[in-house]
Amino acid sequence: MVQFYQQEHRLLISVDCIILGFKNNEINVLIIKRKFEPMKGERSLMGGFVREEESLNETVSRVVAEYTGVENVYMEQVGTYGEVARDPGERVVSIVYYALIDMQQFDDKLKKQHNAEWVNINNVGQLILDHNHFLNDTIRLLKRRTATRPVGFNLLPEKFTLPQLQSLYETIYQTPLDKRNFRKKIFEMDILEKLEEKDKGNSKRGAYYYKFNKEKYDRRLEDGFYFSFI
Amino acid sequence: MVQFYQQEHRLLISVDCIILGFKNNEINVLIIKRKFEPMKGERSLMGGFVREEESLNETVSRVVAEYTGVENVYMEQVGTYGEVARDPGERVVSIVYYALIDMQQFDDKLKKQHNAEWVNINNVGQLILDHNHFLNDTIRLLKRRTATRPVGFNLLPEKFTLPQLQSLYETIYQTPLDKRNFRKKIFEMDILEKLEEKDKGNSKRGAYYYKFNKEKYDRRLEDGFYFSFI
DNA sequence: GCAAAAGTGTTAGGTGTACACCCATGA
DNA sequence: TCATGGGTGTACACCTAACACTTTTGC
Numbered sequence: 001m002v003q004f005y006q007q008e009h010r011l012l013i014s015v016d017c018i019i020l021g022f023k024n025n026e027i028n029v030l031i032i033k034r035k036f037e038p039m040k041g042e043r044s045l046m047g048g049f050v051r052e053e054e055s056l057n058e059t060v061s062r063v064v065a066e067y068t069g070v071e072n073v074y075m076e077q078v079g080t081y082g083e084v085a086r087d088p089g090e091r092v093v094s095i096v097y098y099a100l101i102d103m104q105q106f107d108d109k110l111k112k113q114h115n116a117e118w119v120n121i122n123n124v125g126q127l128i129l130d131h132n133h134f135l136n137d138t139i140r141l142l143k144r145r146t147a148t149r150p151v152g153f154n155l156l157p158e159k160f161t162l163p164q165l166q167s168l169y170e171t172i173y174q175t176p177l178d179k180r181n182f183r184k185k186i187f188e189m190d191i192l193e194k195l196e197e198k199d200k201g202n203s204k205r206g207a208y209y210y211k212f213n214k215e216k217y218d219r220r221l222e223d224g225f226y227f228s229f230i
Numbered sequence: 231m232v233q234f235y236q237q238e239h240r241l242l243i244s245v246d247c248i249i250l251g252f253k254n255n256e257i258n259v260l261i262i263k264r265k266f267e268p269m270k271g272e273r274s275l276m277g278g279f280v281r282e283e284e285s286l287n288e289t290v291s292r293v294v295a296e297y298t299g300v301e302n303v304y305m306e307q308v309g310t311y312g313e314v315a316r317d318p319g320e321r322v323v324s325i326v327y328y329a330l331i332d333m334q335q336f337d338d339k340l341k342k343q344h345n346a347e348w349v350n351i352n353n354v355g356q357l358i359l360d361h362n363h364f365l366n367d368t369i370r371l372l373k374r375r376t377a378t379r380p381v382g383f384n385l386l387p388e389k390f391t392l393p394q395l396q397s398l399y400e401t402i403y404q405t406p407l408d409k410r411n412f413r414k415k416i417f418e419m420d421i422l423e424k425l426e427e428k429d430k431g432n433s434k435r436g437a438y439y440y441k442f443n444k445e446k447y448d449r450r451l452e453d454g455f456y457f458s459f460i
Numbered sequence: 461g462c463a464a465a466a467g468t469g470t471t472a473g474g475t476g477t478a479c480a481c482c483c484a485t486g487a
Numbered sequence: 488t489c490a491t492g493g494g495t496g497t498a499c500a501c502c503t504a505a506c507a508c509t510t511t512t513g514c
Binding site for chain 2: 004005008009010011012013036037038049050051052053054055056077079080082083084089090091092093095
């Protein structure tokens with residue numbers, strides 16, 4: 001390939017991934033103890049340098065798969081952080097993504113292997129560099145995004161119950177929601193598919209399982225329906 | 231500085247700037263004819279490579295000042311685009327920002343110097359690479375942002391009239407707004423300062439000038455007031 | 461039969477939206 | 488005096504938020 005920009009400065013680009021999961025009415029983020037210098041052993045988000053023939057999304061996918069064993073996750077870019085001295089090792093521009101995974105699919109063996117742990121997103125403690133900053137920006141973005149787009153489903157198993165879904169939103173927004181209003185809103189959207197099967201794990205009566213129906217959602221979108229999950 | 235990440239791949243990072251101005255009830259973007267290969271002479275956004283000792287914001291400021299003569303502009307990151315083959319010259323990861331400027335401050339001499347022109351944001355025509363994509367993402371972001379944050383003021387002179395402000399929002403959202411409702415909303419926010427002076431440019435009666443009062447705004451924010459400009 | 465969670469409608473209050481006339485002034 | 492844009496208040500429709508009881512079933 002012809003080099004047109006030969007004289008320009010090149011620098012390191014890392015992708016930092018905020019991997020989120022939902023369990024026991026908590027949003028959890030995966031944290032590791034850093035395996036290399038500088039700051040070896042300190043608590044950190046998962047990151048990776050962008051390779052030569054790899055798009056940013058591919059880098060995220062690679063990192064997420066490496067640490068969770070889950071593929072094809074939902075991801076979104078949070079932002080890019082480029083202060084000159086943000087990494088004491090060398091100048092690194094960091095592109096931050098969050099990824100939502102269904103914790104049932106998480107490969108638990110990888111936890112020990114990477115010295116990783118799931119911690120409550122609101123109680124993460126100190127992370128290296130500007131990683132706490134990344135996390136705060138992510139929380140804000142996640143709240144905005146889940147309010148008007150059907151992305152929360154990515155934190156649940158494919159089949160989920162309405163009480164589960166409601167609890168997810170209550171956790172994200174940290175506020176109790178009215179059961180009847182919540183269900184009314186969800187049903188009006190007409191983007192869920194009710195299954196025959198019930199989840200009897202939490203009650204004797206059992207709660208019906210639902211699935212998110214992307215085709216229905218796309219149709220509603222085209223009709224200009226305005227979605228608001230809260 | 232110790233090199234911890236010696237073995238990692240480094241790449242080019244450019245910042246592309248979408249410089250927006252408001253004039254004659256149009257949102258305009260500054261477009262240039264590219265001055266270097268590849269694609270020399272084609273229509274392009276303004277960009278610059280991130281230098282060694284320069285943060286991303288500083289790169290934006292440098293580029294915006296170079297092409298407009300305006301300093302201390304309002305800017306926001308739109309996103310980072312990292313497809314491997316997005317630039318045929320060499321792999322370049324592009325970080326996109328938009329910047330809002332008061333077109334009265336634009337240095338018109340720079341237009342000829344850079345072969346630049348202001349074009350209506352809705353009628354830009356074909357740009358190089360994925361620059362049209364950047365622009366579309368920016369328009370979406372600008373609409374979202376101006377709906378709930380007082381950033382539109384950055385497109386107006388320090389002193390502006392309510393008809394001007396309304397016309398700005400009508401242009402951004404491409405929809406007519408009810409004069410009384412608009413004013414009611416703005417006044418309820420209580421973030422403007424009314425001046426004695428009037429603008430007699432558009433009518434015999436004249437319209438009062440107002441200034442955005444950041445202190446008032448910050449106080450309202452702390453009080454948890456919810457801002458909605460549309 | 462009882463405990464425990466799932467499921468279901470209605471109403472009041474508040475918010476957003478539609479709408480028409482008078483005012484000030486330069487020409 | 489008249490043409491032009493600036494400035495002002497109200498009424499109705501709709502949407503949001505509050506609220507309590509019945510159903511199901513395993514134990």
